[in-house]
Amino acid sequence: MSIEHLDVLIVGAGLSGVGAACHLKRLCPGKRVAVLEGREALGGTWDLFRYPGIRSDSDMYTLGYNFKPWSDPQAIADGPAIRRYIEDTAREHGVDRLIRYRHRVLEADWCSASATWQLLVQRGDEAEPLRMSCQFLMMCTGYYRYEAGYTPDFAGREDFQGSFIHPQLWPQDFDYAGKRVLVIGSGATAVTLVPALAERAAQVTMLQRSPSYVINLPQRDGLSNALRRVLPETWVYRLARGRNVSLQLLFYKLAKACPNLVRRLLLGLARRQLGAGFDMRHFSPSYKPWDQRVCAVPDGDLFRVLRQGRATVVTAEIERFTAGGVRLKSGEELPADVIVSATGLQLQLFGGIAVSVDGAPFEAPRSMGYRGIMLRDLPNLAVILGYTNASWTLKADLSSEYFCRLIRHLDAIGMRQATPRDSTGDVRPAPFLDLKSGYIERAAHLLPAQGDRAPWKLHQNYALDLALLRYGKLEDGYLQFSQPSAAQDEALATS
Template sequence: MTTDLSGSAAHFDVLIVGAGLSGIGAARTLQRAFPHRTFAILEARNDIGGTWDLFRYPGVRSDSDMHTLGYRFRPWTDAKSIADGPSILQYVRDTAAETGIQERIRFGHKVIGASWSSDAGRWTVQVEHEGATSTLTCQFLYLCSGYYRYDQGYTPDFAGIEDFGGQIVHPQFWPEDLDYTGKRVVVIGSGATAVTLVPALAGSGAAAVTMLQRSPTYVLTAPMEDPIANWLRTRLGPRRAYAITRWKNVAISTLIYQLSRRRPQMMREFIRKQTMKQLPDGYDVDVHFKPAYGPWDQRLCLVPDADLFRAISDGSATVVTDRIERFTADGIRLESGTELPADIVVTATGLQLLALGGLELSVDGRAVSLPETMAYKGMMLGGIPNLAFTIGYTNASWTLKADLVSEFVCRLLRHLDDHGYDRFTPWPDPSVADQPLLDFQAGYVLRALDRFPKAGSRAPWRLGMNYAQDVLTLRFGRIEDGTMRFGKPARQLTLTP
């Protein structure tokens, strides 16, 4: 092991980028599988938690149940299945603290580039820290930085926005001192952030809260607490109850997704009937909660204990479905001619995606263009040695896939050890046709897809969206599958087909 000028280690077996939900989980899995391997986590921000440390808006919570968003190796034991942001953040921090992972994190270290040398059999990673640039090296680079851009949200170009006399806030950068007591608040958007914010603001002293949406979103209600999970915990203990509940919830979410894709009209009618039950008689469900697209063309929004529908029913929140003509000094003028008065406008209009944290890759001096690469099993890049990344499911909890990726990475590293290899490379197959990496119609995805790697038309280049199938493939499938090639160290590079 070499050291940098500060005396800290400068070469590692594994470098993990990102100390959020994925990065901490990856570190825990790696630590358990290889207690003697050296690794570090590079985190651009100054704290653990990633998304759950970044988002501070009122009501921030999980948009899926914690029995699937939680780690496979660490049971979620809180009674609430749909958890608030601070509770999730504490869960991630506790996981890091209990196993000493926190001591492996280098905070304020932003990875800006990484170059692979086949001669040396290692990555050289460029890192910015406190205004200076330094390098670290590693044999294996593991990117757990997610795909959200942390320094920038998405706000459309609204006409007249500079004329507005009130305050405009993006949820990604929520001011700690924002006082909305007695204020008229308009939340622009209809996605997961908007349906979370609206009931939270409606119950916190705002004079009026309006959700202004251009088009409706499918919204499903789920109980805040899972009675089956809580009952199982008292009978079987936390670990066994967690495993059973996890698979129960995977089965339910998979069934909903498969029915949505195969029987979309049936699911439309089912969701519409459930929505009507939650709202007052005569409420115009078909205007405000009947999307033009099919279920799961975009992500379904989950509301715990029908909180959004209860806020609408008691009059503390309203929904307006219309298009924005322009901002005015006192609010927002709509294309219908209506003007919505507002003191605060919240632009819950989406996120910006950033592929692989924005770092620049090169292999043996040649720059890598991500859109020209193809993703192997949704976690590695064709032609790029000793690198993995985590992208979760769009139709299920992120951590389900993150756990499987970390397990597969450890299987792969074990395979290297067992056979005396020092590198692996998913070998590109020119006969496989390109497809979008994410087959998802959400605006934030469509805006960024051209900057991401491609997926392929067949396995193992297709990004799977079925957890049970991925369990079989990633946890039990063959490592030497005819696509992955391996190399020997000490300049004896022999790639095995």
């Protein structure tokens, strides 16, 4: 069986994968590149998630690519608009022609003798997987399982006689008009669903075990929309992007330095939106701001439906499901025709791909992130992830640019392999992600660590990463460059 070889293989055709392919076409134009996508469409999260009201929780001036201006008047966009933006980007840059749909990578094994990644790929419904190889592998698979979200083991769930749905697998054309809908959760998905469902449902209840911080943001950027009348689109985009990046970073830094002040500010803003008579314990978390992500609601839509009585919020713990709804530990029963389990994601590294080095399984939890892009002792592989405290694409863009720089540097020095190494062994490990969200804590044992110093420390700081990843030295003493020996090359040529 012949093995197709490419210079770079990208796994995933979502926001990160399409962006990575665009950066490669611009910065490494001579490389042979393909994008392998397991599903039948591009878009990743923004094609998979189809629940009512699906939207970004970041403004599109920072969630958009650094090379492709966002020109829609809506700064906080819905899922279909984001999907169109990704499709337009892929088409404009010729990336759509690089995508191979229904190509699911099962295994990826690094072969030291040839300095290549050997991949086993399931193509559609074919009985036999095909084999491919590449010099560089970019994992743009995100960090959660596409097959299923996280659902707790609710007691009595089988007793419930209504419809039970996880938002990640929302049924197409599901009709909830006139029904009583109970949304379990308090995170970004729940606060998005509740106002959208309230437009058609008879009643919507958001049941949360504990509250989240929720902040109102304008859906339209008035200043940017006004500047479009007098400035080129690229200028407007750059100005808005720079401003919003600075505000995001300032807010995060302030929350970490003065958590009590920021808590009072967030609760005060929520109280103004909800009205004087609202019970603020439903929006008063026990944790500090940015110990978990702060949820954004455009134009205060969640606050509005609560204020108008079209939705309610209950803070309590579930005892069990019943035939007609949910019974709480307090003894109260919440009736429901539909229960939506907005209870989070299941984290998964490498998109579920079995990664190995020379046939030995690679144990990610025993590794450590290098510049938040590569992993210790894993050659020629990038894991493209976004920020947890800012827009995803800010870090994804920088990571892809950095990996393109690395590819070009290897060509320039005549080497074929780059491997992060910790020769000192005295770097102290810390959790890879510093949020205390449930989906992160549930999967902490599956993730690599980060270190207590550069280049192993994950900064979560765009300004610092911009300097280090775009302009910093590649030969830093930790990234080792090598190539197969002449003997190995000769043996491969004659095998």
